[in-house]
Amino acid sequence: MTTPKPIGRVEVFLVGAGPGDPGLMTVAGAAALKRADVVVYDYLANPLLLAHAPGSSECVYVGKKGFSNHVTQNEINSLLVDKARRLEARGGGVLVRLKGGDPFVFGRGGEEAAALRDAGVACSIIPGVTSGIAAPAYAGVPVTHRGMASSVAFIAGSEDPTKDESSLDWEGIAHGADTLCFYMGVRNLPLISRKLMEAGRDPETPVMLVRWATTPDQEVLSGTLATIAESAAAVGFKAPAIIVVGAVVALRERIAWYESGPLAGMTIAVTRARSQISALALRLRSLGACVLELPAIAIAPLPSYDEVDACIADLRSYRFVVFTSANGVKAFFERLSHAGLDSRALASARVAAIGPATAEELKGYGIAADFVPCEYRAEAVADQLIEAGLADGDRILVARAFEAREILPSMLRARGASVDVVPVYRTVAPSRESVEPSLSRLLAGDVDAVTFTSSSTVRNFASLVNDVSADSSSLLEGLSCYSIGPITSAAAFDEGFSIAAEAKEYTIPGLVEAIVEHRAACSEGK
Numbered sequence: 001m002t003t004p005k006p007i008g009r010v011e012v013f014l015v016g017a018g019p020g021d022p023g024l025m026t027v028a029g030a031a032a033l034k035r036a037d038v039v040v041y042d043y044l045a046n047p048l049l050l051a052h053a054p055g056s057s058e059c060v061y062v063g064k065k066g067f068s069n070h071v072t073q074n075e076i077n078s079l080l081v082d083k084a085r086r087l088e089a090r091g092g093g094v095l096v097r098l099k100g101g102d103p104f105v106f107g108r109g110g111e112e113a114a115a116l117r118d119a120g121v122a123c124s125i126i127p128g129v130t131s132g133i134a135a136p137a138y139a140g141v142p143v144t145h146r147g148m149a150s151s152v153a154f155i156a157g158s159e160d161p162t163k164d165e166s167s168l169d170w171e172g173i174a175h176g177a178d179t180l181c182f183y184m185g186v187r188n189l190p191l192i193s194r195k196l197m198e199a200g201r202d203p204e205t206p207v208m209l210v211r212w213a214t215t216p217d218q219e220v221l222s223g224t225l226a227t228i229a230e231s232a233a234a235v236g237f238k239a240p241a242i243i244v245v246g247a248v249v250a251l252r253e254r255i256a257w258y259e260s261g262p263l264a265g266m267t268i269a270v271t272r273a274r275s276q277i278s279a280l281a282l283r284l285r286s287l288g289a290c291v292l293e294l295p296a297i298a299i300a301p302l303p304s305y306d307e308v309d310a311c312i313a314d315l316r317s318y319r320f321v322v323f324t325s326a327n328g329v330k331a332f333f334e335r336l337s338h339a340g341l342d343s344r345a346l347a348s349a350r351v352a353a354i355g356p357a358t359a360e361e362l363k364g365y366g367i368a369a370d371f372v373p374c375e376y377r378a379e380a381v382a383d384q385l386i387e388a389g390l391a392d393g394d395r396i397l398v399a400r401a402f403e404a405r406e407i408l409p410s411m412l413r414a415r416g417a418s419v420d421v422v423p424v425y426r427t428v429a430p431s432r433e434s435v436e437p438s439l440s441r442l443l444a445g446d447v448d449a450v451t452f453t454s455s456s457t458v459r460n461f462a463s464l465v466n467d468v469s470a471d472s473s474s475l476l477e478g479l480s481c482y483s484i485g486p487i488t489s490a491a492a493f494d495e496g497f498s499i500a501a502e503a504k505e506y507t508i509p510g511l512v513e514a515i516v517e518h519r520a521a522c523s524e525g526k
Contacts, residue, residue: 009092010084011035012121013426014109016102017045021138021214022285024129025049029098032126038083039094039319040076044100044240046215047293047437051278053096055298061437073108077115083119098320102130106183107157130154132181134233135242139220140256141249149178149248157185157192157243162488174199179246186211186239190229197225206249211241215291216264222249261288262516269442271296271457273427276327280451283512292447295311295436296460297427299327302402308422315345317395318420320385322352322408323369324400326361329353331424332399333365343367349397350388352381356507382411392416402426403456405487432467439468449480449500451511454492462495480518484511 013032032040033052041050043063050059062071062079062350087093103109103125116123132154136143144153155173173180174196176431180501184194197203203226211219223231225245231237249329267290270277274295281291302308312335315321323329336345353359353370359369371388373380385396395418398409402423409419432439441447442465452458465476481497483489485506489499501518503510 010087010095010121011093011466012080012084012095012116012123013126014097014098014099014103014113014123015126016107016130017041017049017098017100018129019101019131019134019214019375020046020155020212022048022132023283024089024134024214026126026128029128030140031098032508033098034096035094037087038095038098039098040083040096041078041098042100045098048277048281048291048301049098050293051274051281052276055273055275063437063478073111077112080112080116081121084116084119092238098489099128100329101346102128105130105132105154109522121282131213131242135210136179136181136208136244136248138214138218138258139208139210140252140254140258141208142251143181143244143246143248145248145251148251148464149246152179152181153177155180155182155185155190156315157182168195170195170199174201174282179244179248182243182245185243186232186237189243192243193225193229201225201245203285204259205245206247208244208252209237209241210244210250211237211239213242214258216260216288218258220252222252233237249380255416259419261286263519264288266290266448266519267292268515269294269438271451271461272387272453273297273327274430275299278510280453280511283508284515287431287512287516289508292436292438292441294442294450294461295430295465296435296457297454298430302423302426305335305338308332308399308424309339311357311397311420311422312336312339312341312345315397316348318349318397318416319394320352320390320396320494321346321349322354322385322396322398323358323362324398324404326357328399328401328424329358329361329365335424352385354381364394374514379435382408382415385412386415390415390417393418395420397422399424401456427456429463432464439464445466445478447479449482449515450514451482451484452492453484453508453511455488458488458491458495458497462497482518 015029015032030052036053036057038058039050039053040060040062062076087095097112097500099107099109101107110315113123113125133143144150153176182192203224206227207223207225207228209221209232221232221237263284268284269292270280271294272280275291277295284291336342346367350369350370353362353369356372359372361370371384373384393416396412399418400423401427409421412419476497480500481492483492483499483502485503489502492499501514503514
């Protein structure tokens with residue numbers, strides 16, 4: 001058997017995204033995403049995993065179109081081949097097909113790999129954690145256990161509807177393995193229970209359903225073969241869920257560990273740039289929230305770096321250098337490196353950072369900020385520099401975004417300083433296509449809250465919503481909006497948003513704390 005050579009310099013990876021918790025993505029899968037030029041992802045792949053991909057990558061959603069019609073498998077196969085060929089035409093690149101769970105365990109990954117191969121496209125497979133193992137584990141149930149279960153079977157709970165008859169050997173399934181894990185079988189639960197009992201499985205055998213396993217929305221329903229179908233119907237238990245059958249299910253009472261947090265049941269949209277979402281998302285998820293990635297800004301390069309490069313060439317003349325964001329630090333040091341310099345070029349200057357995240361980013365380059373004001377605003381930086389002995393005629397370099405307030409430079413110039421304000425990056429609105437799935441969920445009323453971490457996120461979010469909804473005001477009435485600080489809140493008020501809570505400390509931890517406190521206060525007021 002011959003192995004097809006890659007198309008030019010195109011690499012294609014079928015990557016298992018795991019069962020839902022983004023922390024369960026494999027290291028190899030994350031590494032592939034970090035190199036991706038194009039990502040094709042589906043309904044069960046957590047969108048938060050897209051944060052591993054470069055901000056410039058094209059992300060294509062092939063789950064449900066508008067949460068109604070499915071993209072067919074043949075359409076997905078054709079899309080993958082087309083994207084690979086387009087990358088070839090551009091001179092090469094990396095295409096990642098991100099699939100929920102494991103691509104080869106009821107994921108139709110084999111069909112996609114075969115279609116790519118038939119088209120002459122080489123494809124590598126990166127396995128993922130399958131939900132048949134992860135769902136029971138997060139519910140406190142081991143699929144094997146000494147003295148109780150020495151074998152486990154994975155079974156399709158929903159067969160191809162075009163088949164004339166079932167291909168499942170119910171006698172063999174009922175007696176062939178101690179633990180049975182049915183995928184995609186909630187709709188057929190009455191049939192599955194009946195067939196297993198008819199084949200001789202004890203009606204008192206413990207059964208467990210696990211819905212949205214490993215996510216903050218995880219739900220568990222327990223029963224027996226004789227009772228589980230009726231119980232599921234009574235509570236309206238819906239897919240996606242794993243059905244676990246076997247004596248090991250009884251261990252849940254002793255081992256269950258995955259508990260809900262203070263934000264359980266909330267779906268929170270995070271509007272930061274995709275590259276920055278992970279820190280906030282991880283904090284929210286650890287408290288039980290379901291996080292929806294809706295980046296309202298993207299970090300983009302400048303049309304020209306002549307201005308900042310000229311300032312870098314003259315760094316020795318500055319007494320103070322001020323960084324206003326972590327993004328500004330990254331962009332500045334990229335230009336510094338481009339000039340063949342490193343952090344030693346700042347040896348003659350005193351460095352100020354607005355906010356601990358900015359100071360932490362500086363540490364990564366070996367710079368300990370001389371000033372980190374207690375209040376993370378430009379005004380506080382100006383006050384602190386003045387207190388530090390800012391003298392008439394002192395030169396100050398402010399490295400910041402292209403779009404920013406003029407208060408800091410104005411205050412410093414009013415004290416006689418010579419201030420050079422140099423943009424080192426810019427923020428832009430994301431493409432409509434890149435946020436379409438998240439916007440669809442927002443419009444469908446699936447989102448409880450939205451977080452704003454800058455004025456830009458507010459303005460761009462408002463623009464996105466106004467573009468897709470004729471009645472954006474009524475849509476936003478149902479959302480709780482949370483702001484990282486007064487400047488961001490002011491921008492929200494200008495756009496007609498009501499702020500439910502504002503962070504006392506203008507940081508990501510402060511924002512999370514504000515959300516938790518507001519949720520608790522609302523719960524107490526019920």
